[in-house]
Amino acid sequence: MGLGLAIIVATKNRERRLRHLLNSLFAMTGVDHIAPEIIVADNGSSDHTPRVIAGAAAAHPNLRYLAVPEGGKSRALNAAIRSTSATLLAFVDDDVQLDPGWLVAVDTYFARTPVGAAQGTIRLPPEAAADPGIIAAIERWHTIPRCDFGPTVSESISLTGANMFVTRSAFARVGLFDERLGPGAAGASEDTELAARLRAAGERIGYIPDAIVYHAVEPDRLCASYFRALHESRGRSRIYYKYRDQRSTLGLALRLLPDLGLAALRLATTALGSGGESRRRALARWYHYRAMLAAGRAPRLPGGVPRLDGV
Numbered sequence: 001m002g003l004g005l006a007i008i009v010a011t012k013n014r015e016r017r018l019r020h021l022l023n024s025l026f027a028m029t030g031v032d033h034i035a036p037e038i039i040v041a042d043n044g045s046s047d048h049t050p051r052v053i054a055g056a057a058a059a060h061p062n063l064r065y066l067a068v069p070e071g072g073k074s075r076a077l078n079a080a081i082r083s084t085s086a087t088l089l090a091f092v093d094d095d096v097q098l099d100p101g102w103l104v105a106v107d108t109y110f111a112r113t114p115v116g117a118a119q120g121t122i123r124l125p126p127e128a129a130a131d132p133g134i135i136a137a138i139e140r141w142h143t144i145p146r147c148d149f150g151p152t153v154s155e156s157i158s159l160t161g162a163n164m165f166v167t168r169s170a171f172a173r174v175g176l177f178d179e180r181l182g183p184g185a186a187g188a189s190e191d192t193e194l195a196a197r198l199r200a201a202g203e204r205i206g207y208i209p210d211a212i213v214y215h216a217v218e219p220d221r222l223c224a225s226y227f228r229a230l231h232e233s234r235g236r237s238r239i240y241y242k243y244r245d246q247r248s249t250l251g252l253a254l255r256l257l258p259d260l261g262l263a264a265l266r267l268a269t270t271a272l273g274s275g276g277e278s279r280r281r282a283l284a285r286w287y288h289y290r291a292m293l294a295a296g297r298a299p300r301l302p303g304g305v306p307r308l309d310g311v
């Protein structure tokens with residue numbers, strides 16, 4: 001690849017999923033010819049993750065282990081970005097598997113398309129997509145990331161971190177991931193917030209339909225407790241990019257209480273009706289705004305958006 005590609009994976013205590021990801025990565029078409037750099041940033045695993053990475057690195061010298069014991073996915077991703085000079089950074093989660101054509105699709109797309117970032121396709125594994133029970137649970141809770149715009153869409157308005165791409169020059173322009181966001185910190189939205197900064201800076205976010213990953217379906221994500229935790233984490237995280245300049249706790253409460261009241265009203269209304277999608281949305285908003293209000297009263301997390309120096 002003329003651009004120079006680094007594939008970055010942040011991981012913690014998912015040795016089985018990570019093994020599946022690495023196997024799919026090295027089975028891709030063009031992996032020997034394109035020869036991407038692969039960086040696995042271990043964010044303080046206590047399982048056999050280092051052993052899994054060491055075993056893969058013994059067979060594939062372009063794979064590199066990076067220990068980032070400090071908590072937070074965003075911190076791990078930023079450390080990996082700083083550790084490479086690659087001009088294109090690809091980010092995939094440790095619970096996906098890559099389609100055999102993923103690498104060629106990425107290589108072809110960025111060779112001809114001048115964008116600062118891009119989104120890839122995220123699908124369910126074929127066996128999950130063919131299971132009516134799993135599909136029903138996914139449609140009920142919406143807690144498994146999916147992104148499939150079809151072959152005719154050329155741009156995206158946001159980014160989903162399970163399968164996304166950002167050029168080094170775009171990071172140099174807007175800064176790295178906000179280290180207050182994502183798992184291990186506020187909990188979520190490090191990808192959404194980055195996309196917002198990229199768009200505000202005038203960067204286009206493309207879409208690569210043939211860069212496909214398949215996201216694992218974990219049963220513990222298809223339940224009420226995970227749904228609640230997900231939307232609370234999104235609410236906590238939103239404080240840092242939606243109201244980043246709001247310093248007054250009272251002022252923030254006054255801004256959020258109308259949204260919380262509307263969410264409560266919608267939740268009560270849907271409880272009287274048939275529920276379904278309307279109730280799911282109302283419950284998500286209720287958890288979201290309650291968590292925002294609580295986070296607004298709590299001390300803010302340290303850190304922020306670090307710059308990419310030496311570009």
